[in-house]
Amino acid sequence: MTSPDLQALLACPRCDNRITVEGDSLQCTGCKTGFPKLDGIPFLFADPATSLDAWRIRYHARIRELEHENRALEAALAQADLPQPASQRMQLVHAANAAHIGELNSILAPLDTASLTASHETYLALRTRLPGDQGISTYYxxxxxxxxxxxxxxxxxxxxxxxxxxxxxxxxxxxxxxxxxxxxxxxxxxxxxxxxxxxxxxxxxxxxxxxxxxxxxxxxxxxxxxxxxxxxxxxxxxxxxxxxxxxxxxxxxxxxxxxxxxxxxxxxxxxxxxxxxxxxxxxxxxxxxxxxxxxxxxxxxxxxxxxxxxxxxxxxxxxxxxxxxxxxxxxxxxxxxxxxxxxxxxxxxxxxxxxxxxxxxxKIKSIKAPARHVALPDWLVRSDQPVPVTPAFQTEIMSKRILAHMMSLIDGQRSIDDMAQILEDQRLMIREEAVTSIRAMLIRMYEDGQQQAGS
Ligand SMILES: C[S@@+](CC[C@H](N)C(=O)[O-])C[C@H]1O[C@@H](n2cnc3c(N)ncnc32)[C@H](O)[C@@H]1O
CATH class of the missing domain: 3.40.50.150 (Vaccinia Virus protein VP39)
Known part of the structure; x- marks a missing residue:
């Protein structure tokens, strides 16, 4: 419920106009944006539909993560020669994960995930599994x-x-x-x-x-x-x-x-x-x-x-x-x-x-409030603007190109030494440097793979 006292304090996060509350939704009297309530809690994000979707995706990603972890546990539990304490521990975690999925589904039901069906792998590609900002279970x-x-x-x-x-x-x-x-x-x-x-x-x-x-x-x-x-x-x-x-x-x-x-x-x-x-x-x-x-x-x-x-x-x-x-x-x-x-x-x-x-x-005096916070630049929000080559992008592009080239040398036959030789022949790196870089890249990929297999 939104008390009349709270309503009197609210202003639209898009245009600062007054907000009216009607039953289970709120509306801005200026830009007419409608805002939902989740279990009675006003959801007052500047772009409510996108924000709701963003949280839905994070919620869904967390559920997929728990399901994925349980599949890995099931595979581990099926292994022969499993010591009894390890089996007991993994069964405990498996049961807790399953129960936790139910707990999250119950609490987050108001977010409604009906339209989301993306797989665990898709979320990895979208990087919503470990978002740059916060996930649904951050600070859980x-x-x-x-x-x-x-x-x-x-x-x-x-x-x-x-x-x-x-x-x-x-x-x-x-x-x-x-x-x-x-x-x-x-x-x-x-x-x-x-x-x-x-x-x-x-x-x-x-x-x-x-x-x-x-x-x-x-x-x-x-x-x-x-x-x-x-x-x-x-x-x-x-x-x-x-x-x-x-x-x-x-x-x-x-x-x-x-x-x-x-x-x-x-x-x-x-x-x-x-x-x-x-x-x-x-x-x-x-x-x-x-x-x-x-x-x-x-x-x-x-x-x-x-x-x-x-x-x-x-x-x-x-x-x-x-x-x-x-x-x-x-x-x-x-x-x-x-x-x-x-x-x-x-x-x-x-x-x-x-x-x-x-x-x-x-507070001893009012000072000019800063402009509204903008989380993302226009060229990221709109799809018709040129993407600028920022210095950070430039560095990233260069290192990814080198990385992609090194990865293209993995063919199931070549050793680290063979790959380093190619990079030296192409005058991209001296041999010793190439051996170290290729090994570092492979270690990272190997460890990432191990972690994903175990997560
Ligand atoms: C370190 S926790 C502290 C939580 C709580 N104040 C406490 O003392 O336990 C930071 C909190 O800020 C919230 N938070 C982070 N960024 C936020 C933002 N931009 N707007 C609103 N809440 C935010 C997080 O969801 C989290 O609940």
């Missing part, structure tokens, strides 16, 4: 931390964010990149009178959260990265919220970079573990967050401070972050630092300790 583990075993971590996160808020009393609060939505839920319980909006772009996380916030329990398998024992390889977990969330907490599916809200819609903005993973610079983000906040509104950046951009200029330090925030219409930020456990599942040998930041800043 957060659901278990949020709603199963993570009380200590969740309490610590809440405590730090409340410390950052100080005496600020939220009335309209937006949690961007809310993930499994536990922090949004805990904040909402701390300020029950406030309207809290938990927004994320991942439908699996929010569709699971929607059920939990209604007070339902959700069964989801946990797959620890380094299980502590055989039983921990795949654990059936029952997730539940301490109590139903009540009316004033709304979920919303949208991109943070095209946040579908009116200017100054919120007096509180929380960005937990988000800022340093978004593909935009902090200065652009800070100006976007400035737009969303009312005068004197409070922005809390909670989580990691780890900028690993390919652009040296964007690998900013804490000092630079604070200066950027201050130059973006905010007060001098206050910083609290703390070391906290992060994703320490009792069933996993892997678990981290993170030195997190809580950066709080008040």
């Amino acid at each position: 583990a957060n659901l278990h931390r949020d709603w199963c075993w993570g009380d200590a971590e969740n309490e610590e996160s809440l405590r730090l964010v409340l410390e950052g808020l100080g005496d600020h009393e939220p009335r309209n609060m937006l949690v961007l990149g809310a993930g499994g939505s536990r922090l949004a839920y805990d904040l909402h319980r701390s300020f029950p009178a406030a309207l809290t909006v938990a927004s994320d772009f991942n439908p699996l996380l929010l569709l699971a959260a929607a059920r939990l916030l209604r007070g339902e329990s959700v069964t989801l398998h946990e797959f620890p990265i380094a299980p502590r024992s055989m039983q921990d390889i795949a654990r059936e977990q029952v997730l539940r919220a301490p109590a139903a969330a009540g009316e004033n907490l709304s979920l919303l599916l949208a991109s943070a970079l095209r946040a579908p809200f009116k200017n100054a819609a919120f007096d509180t903005l929380i960005t937990p573990w988000l800022v340093d993973i978004l593909p935009e610079s902090l200065s652009l983000q800070a100006r976007r967050w400035n737009r969303l906040l009312a005068e004197d509104g409070c922005w809390i950046w909670f989580g990691s401070h780890a900028f690993r951009s390919a652009q040296p200029r964007e690998r900013i330090s804490l000092e630079e972050s604070l200066a950027i925030i201050e130059a973006s219409g905010f007060s001098r930020p206050e910083v609290v630092e703390a070391e906290i456990p992060y994703m320490v599942s009792p069933f996993d040998r892997l678990g981290r300790s993170e030195r997190v930041v809580v950066i709080s800043a008040r």
Whole structure:
């Protein structure tokens, strides 16, 4: 359900006009774009049909991946001389995968996969199996931390964010990149009178959260990265919220970079573990967050401070972050630092300790909001524009040409030495260099093949 209070805050992610809500759909009063709801959650992406398709494809790809893994397990289980513990382990994973397919199908039913029938191999070719950005199960583990075993971590996160808020009393609060939505839920319980909006772009996380916030329990398998024992390889977990969330907490599916809200819609903005993973610079983000906040509104950046951009200029330090925030219409930020456990599942040998930041800043003036975020250039979106030869493309084309030539030398007869000799005869590389390059290429192809066979 979309409460009248939430509706009043919404703006079209395409044209910024008002949005009206009618039953199970929303419509922009300006560009007339219609937006669906998934299990009652508004789906407010700028291009809703394409985004819905993109998530459907990722969901379907994940199901295909699990089915593929189960076929590989079946083949392995049929092998002779299988030690009993290996057989037991593989049967356990096989059963868990099958159950997990059912769990995903149930939670993601609103995405409707009816028209998608592509095979696993097609997805590999399309690279949707390991997308450059996020897959349907990226941050899946957060659901278990949020709603199963993570009380200590969740309490610590809440405590730090409340410390950052100080005496600020939220009335309209937006949690961007809310993930499994536990922090949004805990904040909402701390300020029950406030309207809290938990927004994320991942439908699996929010569709699971929607059920939990209604007070339902959700069964989801946990797959620890380094299980502590055989039983921990795949654990059936029952997730539940301490109590139903009540009316004033709304979920919303949208991109943070095209946040579908009116200017100054919120007096509180929380960005937990988000800022340093978004593909935009902090200065652009800070100006976007400035737009969303009312005068004197409070922005809390909670989580990691780890900028690993390919652009040296964007690998900013804490000092630079604070200066950027201050130059973006905010007060001098206050910083609290703390070391906290992060994703320490009792069933996993892997678990981290993170030195997190809580950066709080008040909006002191409005500044010009940046242009709308454009994820892809026109020549990629439209099919009638010339594709530019960027420097990155040039490098890629050259290395792929060399690679294709080297691969064309594989004929089932030639050795690495024979192939290196050909490259030297063609004056493309000296022999020693050619031997090393060909071996490196073959090792990569061999390992990729092994991994795919085993995945
Ligand atoms: C590191 S997780 C943090 C999740 C949650 N805040 C927490 O503390 O557990 C980052 C979250 O941001 C979401 N996210 C990443 N890029 C986004 C975008 N452009 N728009 C909306 N959500 C995004 C992901 O789906 C994920 O839930």
